[in-house]
Amino acid sequence: MNSPSRHLACLLLAAALLPVCALSAEPNVRKVTIEVSGAGAVSSAFVLGHVSLQEGAPFSRESASDTVRALYATGRFAQAEVIPTLDPVSGLIDVRIIVEPRPLISAVRFEGLNGLEDESDLIEDLGIRVGDALDPSVLARGRNKAIERLRKNRPFSTIDLRREQGSDGRVAIIAVASLTPSLRVGKVEVDGAKQIDEDELLTGAELKIGSWRWWKLSGLTGGGRLSADDYRQDCERILAYYRARGFLDVEVGSTDAATQCTVRDVSGDQGWVDVVYRIQEGRRYVVGDVQVSGNELGKSEGSPFRTEKLLKLIANQAEDAGLISSGTDQLAPGSWYSSAAVEVAVDKVRAAYGSRGYLDVQIGVVRTPNLSTGAIDVRFEIRESNPSTVRQVLIEGNTKTRSTVIARELALAPGDLFDLQAARRTESRLRNTRFFESVRVTPVPTPIPDQRDLLIALKEGPTGMVSFGAGFSSVEQLVGFVEYSEGNFDAFNPEGWFRGGGQKFRLRVSAGNLSNSIEHSFEEPALWERDLAVGYNIYQRFAGYQSSYYDLSTRGFDVYARRNIFGIQSRLSVGTRSVELTSVNAAVVPPDVLAESGQRKSIPEVVLSLVRDTRDEFTFPTRGYRVALTNTLAGGWLGGDVDYLKTDLRMGRWFLISREANQTISFYARTGTYQPNAAVPFYERQELGGAYDLRGFKYNYVGAPDTFQTGATTALYQPVGGLTYGLFTAEYTIQASDTLRWALFTDWGFVNKESNDFSTSDMNGDYGIGLRILLGGAVLRLDFGFPLSPTTVQTPTGPQIVNDNGMQLNFSFGTSF
Helix, strand or coil, X not given: CCHHHHHHHHHHHHHHHHHHCCCCCCCEEEEEEEEECCCCCCCHHHHHCCCCCCCCCECCHHHHHHHHHHHHHCCCEEEEEEEEEECCCCCCEEEEEEEEECCEEEEEEEECCCCCCCXXXXXXXXXXXXXXXXXXXXXXXXXXXXXXXXXXXXXXXXXXXXXXXXXXXXEEEEEEEECCCEEEEEEEEEECCCCCCHHHHHHHCCCCCCCCCCCCCHHHHCCCCCCHHHHHHHHHHHHHHXXXXXXXXXXXXXXXXXXXXXXXXXXXXXXXXXXXXXEECCCCCEEEEEEEECCHHHHCCCCCCCHHHHHHHHHCCCCCCCCCCHHHHCCCCCCECCHHHHHHHHHHHHHHHHCCCCCCCEEEEEEEEECCCCEEEEEEEEECCCCCEEEEEEEECXXXXXXXXXXXXXXXXXXXXXXXXXXXXXXXXXXXXXXEEEEEEEEXXXXXXXXXXXEEEEEECCCEEEEEEEEEECCCEEEEEEEEEEEEECCXXXXXXXXXXXXXXXXXXXXXXXXEEEEEEEEECCHHHCCCEEEEEEEEEEECCCCCCCEEEEEEEEEEEEEEECCEEEEEEEEEEEEEEECCCCCCCCHHHHCCECCEEEEEEEEEEEEEECCCCCCCCCCEEEEEEEEEEECHHHCCCCEEEEEEEEEEEEXXXXXHHHXXXXXXXXXXXXXXXXXXXXXXXECECCCCCCCCCCCCCECCHHHCCCCCCHHHCCCCCECEEEEEEEEEEEEEECCEEEEXXXXXXXXXXXXXXXXXXXXXXXXXXXXXXEEXXXXXXXXXXXXCCCEEEEECCEEEEECCCCCEEEEEECCCC
């Protein structure tokens, strides 16, 4: 009898003995005997220390089970069982405890490394130590982990385990490594690709294993190495890619990289491996006739379910398909047949019915192949249903967020047709609030025919965050900060720790060697439960980085209202700022700067901004555009010490030029001007240069040519800005990893002294290379910019060149537009 069966039998015997003694007291244990089997060694005292059964104490099934569990929990035993024996004469029970100890480990070492790999790291991967009891399952997992470490650089390496048992019963574990050279991926090719271009296949199938492409810099990103697991997954991707293009009989020769790939040019411990995928394409099938039947609702004129409309829906790519391949999302006669395309077609037809409340529609597919022509006819058989309406909305799981906050995100209400697309919009809106870890919106059957409840199942997520840290930029240099923000704030809910109302609260304090600030903001995103956001900002900032010859301090506040009108975010704010210039070096600064020294000016202003943003994402956008128009009125009827009207227009457009490594090109332009007769202090004027615009020049060091201070040395030539500016940027980015992009860019811009002067005769330009690194949800931008056209100014001694400092290194963190 095997041990588990014996253990079960012992427990059953123990259970059976109890009724025998039911008429008297529970039988007591007369004697406990320890028996050790196998080659391992263990003391009786160690075993008895984990035994719940004691001599003279009552015997019970629970105490026997507890003993077995306690012995296994020590990790020292491969087998443990309790066998009770009843003495019919005395009525007492003798207990035998039989254990099979695991051998203790006397040594762990590797052989075959030849000094090429770190033995201590590999031993740590094995997960066993000298003195531990040997657990075969732990050792097996550790071996796999150690092999995984070796194969990061040596893809075909293996580890065999050997045990050597000593006379004392202890066992030494010897791991014998068979190392292959350190290999980098050379060529990647597909053997047997005849009807699909090899480059198209390698790119379109999005294989994980790529050749050592220049943008990956494998030493930095970990690319350029062969992984056996990646190779197997790539084989599956190749199969899926072929099958989505009509090759239903395609086969891959083998998914074992060791037998399919070729090692070459080995020198010492280094070499190359050519990755080869071997396939047999087989026959390619096309779509024959496509038919739709059962669409009785399509008999009336103008119905969205008419046969020709459904066939058009099936044949064309869905509007919200994103980057779905046309080979998957289109099914038309003559196109390559794909099972995935058929499934997508069913989903599109079901969505068309579901968007009009027909939730119970059933769609079957009949495929009729013609083996002689290779065409497959497809017929969609539709069984229609009655339309459903929303009976009520059920919200579950909102333990923190108020139901009214959730309700304003709903695209469906009781009495509406149950539109599945509206239900998906609701789900998307709730996710975008970032209040919840999970959101699920589903229709729920009710006792009333043709009515469904809208169930919204939520799981609250963390919305508050306390963050602190330090950063460095080429503009502000070293800055430390502490910030508290709450994205689901509720100013009227002290019992709930001021959470659950959907409001936005933020408090930030920062300090650095060139700047410090304190900022607070609050927003109510839905005033009176309408699409109207209101809020305020309060701030005080000190900036010493704008110039080496003066400091600038600003304090102020504004209140604003924001609303989405026809897809355009419209924002109107009213506020005031107080600006003071201090620590002015009177011997150096231009007259415009000196005139502001020691004066605190009040700048009340009204700002109207209109924004249209269609980007697919904010961190690394690949498609869409953003347009922002801002008008600022300062002074005038508002009072204050400054009068001007300023207009600023910013536009950006992103294009995905290749899905391979998400290669994207973007164009960004902005321009702004003050209206004539504006009274503008120098710190309000337009300037360029630095991490956010002309990256080949120092921060704010590109001004109108005739606004530079002239003096005896070029060190004194500083811009004091102009009233009109323009900027154009083109940038190409390519993905090196999920969190890293390389960038090539060029910037061109001008600053002119007068209002509405858009002349480009004094254009400044630069070019450069950069990195875009995603850290904590924000983008770290590192740019190396090289100026192309430094500014020339006229001085009493003749023309002088400024802004010729050579390459500029710019850091910035976050998203700027």
